[in-house]
Amino acid sequence: MLVDHQRGAPLAGSVTETLEELATIGQSPRGGTTRVAWSNELFRAYDWIGERMRELGLDVEVDPAGNLVGRWNVGTGKAIGTGSHLDTVPSGGRLDGAFGVVGALHAIALLHAEGFTPSRPLWVIAFMDEEGTRFNTALFGSQAFTGGPLADFADRADAEGTTLRSAMAGVGRDVERAGDAQSTDQLAAFLEMHIEQGPLLESEGLDIGVVTSIVGLRGYRVHLYGQANHAGTTPTRLRRDALAGAARVVLELREFARSRPDVTANVGKIAVEPGGANVIPGVADFTIDVRAATPDAVEELDRVVESTVARIAHDEQLDYGLERTFSLDPLELDATMVDTVERAAVAEGARWRRMPSGAGHDAMLVGRHVPTGMIFVPSRGGISHSPEEYTSPDQLELGTRVLAAALRDLLRTGG
Ligand code: HGY
Numbered sequence: 001m002l003v004d005h006q007r008g009a010p011l012a013g014s015v016t017e018t019l020e021e022l023a024t025i026g027q028s029p030r031g032g033t034t035r036v037a038w039s040n041e042l043f044r045a046y047d048w049i050g051e052r053m054r055e056l057g058l059d060v061e062v063d064p065a066g067n068l069v070g071r072w073n074v075g076t077g078k079a080i081g082t083g084s085h086l087d088t089v090p091s092g093g094r095l096d097g098a099f100g101v102v103g104a105l106h107a108i109a110l111l112h113a114e115g116f117t118p119s120r121p122l123w124v125i126a127f128m129d130e131e132g133t134r135f136n137t138a139l140f141g142s143q144a145f146t147g148g149p150l151a152d153f154a155d156r157a158d159a160e161g162t163t164l165r166s167a168m169a170g171v172g173r174d175v176e177r178a179g180d181a182q183s184t185d186q187l188a189a190f191l192e193m194h195i196e197q198g199p200l201l202e203s204e205g206l207d208i209g210v211v212t213s214i215v216g217l218r219g220y221r222v223h224l225y226g227q228a229n230h231a232g233t234t235p236t237r238l239r240r241d242a243l244a245g246a247a248r249v250v251l252e253l254r255e256f257a258r259s260r261p262d263v264t265a266n267v268g269k270i271a272v273e274p275g276g277a278n279v280i281p282g283v284a285d286f287t288i289d290v291r292a293a294t295p296d297a298v299e300e301l302d303r304v305v306e307s308t309v310a311r312i313a314h315d316e317q318l319d320y321g322l323e324r325t326f327s328l329d330p331l332e333l334d335a336t337m338v339d340t341v342e343r344a345a346v347a348e349g350a351r352w353r354r355m356p357s358g359a360g361h362d363a364m365l366v367g368r369h370v371p372t373g374m375i376f377v378p379s380r381g382g383i384s385h386s387p388e389e390y391t392s393p394d395q396l397e398l399g400t401r402v403l404a405a406a407l408r409d410l411l412r413t414g415g
C-alpha cells in the first residue's frame, strides 16, 4: 500500500494505474501517447508529475534545460539521482521513460511507508528531450545536466521550422542559459529504471535485467539534391531522382546491418521535396541511426555511412550534405552500481540476469560523470516505441521494489 502517512494518500493505487493516468496526457488520435520536447503536452505531464512529487514532500524545480527535478532534501552530502524521461516518440507507449520516473515516485512512497529516512538527499529527475524526436536533439536535458556542449543544438528546427531556441523562448527559457543545469558535481550516483525495449528477458522468463553496458550511437541528417522535373516527359536515364538515391542508401545500410549481428541501422524519418505525384523528387531529407556495442564497430559505422552516402550520391548524380547530429560511444556501467542492482534483485526474489542495453538512455551521459546503474523490466514481445508497449503490473511493481531496495542501499550512508 503506497501511503505517506504524514501527507494523506498520494500515489494511491498501483504503478500501473499511475502510468495509465499519465498516458492520458498527450494521448494521440493516431493511438499511443505523443509528448515531444518542449510541447504543451510534455509540460502538462510535468505539472501532473510535479504535483505528485510535492505530495511526496519533494521540492520541485524545472531547471534551465527543462529537466523536471524533485528533491527529497534530507541528510548530508551528495545526492543519489534516479529517474528517466517523460518525453515520448510520436505515438509512443506509456512506459518508455515514464516508468523510470513513476517507478521512482512509487519507490519513494515505499520508503516513506516503512519509515525509512535517507542519510543523503534523493533527486528524481525527468530529463528533457531524451528522444530527440522534434529537433534531432536527443539527450538535450542530460547533456545540459552533465555540462556537455549545447551550442550545436540551439538552431536546429522542427518540421514546422521552429528552432529549439524559439521553442524554449516560447516557454520563457533561454537556450544560452541551459548549461546552468549542470549538476553532476552534486550527485554521488545515478540509477535509471527502464523497460528493456527488447525480447531477451521475456524469452528467458526473467523479471529483471541488471544492465552492464549501453550501446554506442551515431545519428545523421542527410540531404540528397537532384533535379525536380516533369514525371512524364523526363527520360528515366536523364533523371536525377533524390528519393531513388535515398532508397538505395536505406537498402544498402540494411544489407550491411544484416551481414553483421553486432550492428543496427535505421532510417526513421524522410521528407521529399517538392512532394508532387507527378514531380521527380528534387530533394530527399532523411535521418540515419546506427548503433554498435564496441567503440571500434561504432567508428566503422561512421566510415560505412559516409562512404555509402558519397558513393550512391555519385552514382545517381546527386549532390549531398551529411551532418552528424548525434555521437555517443558505448559505455560500461559502474561495477559497484551493477553489484548494487544485482543485490537488490536477489533481495526482492527476482529472476534476473546481467545484460547490455541496445537502447540509448540518459544514463549513458550521466554515467560518464558519476557511478551509474540501470534496472530493466521485461517488454512484452520486445515491443517499444509503439502504443503496444506493455509490461505486466506485477513486473512493474517488482521493478519498483528492486529500485527501492537499491536506493535504500545507496541512501543508507551520508557524505
Ligand atoms: O533511441 C533510443 O535508444 C532511446 O529509446 N531514445
Ligand code: MN
Residues within 6 Å of the ligand: 089, 096, 131, 385
Ligand atoms: Mn525511447
Ligand code: MN
Residues within 6 Å of the ligand: 085, 096, 097, 130, 194, 360, 361
Ligand atoms: Mn527511454
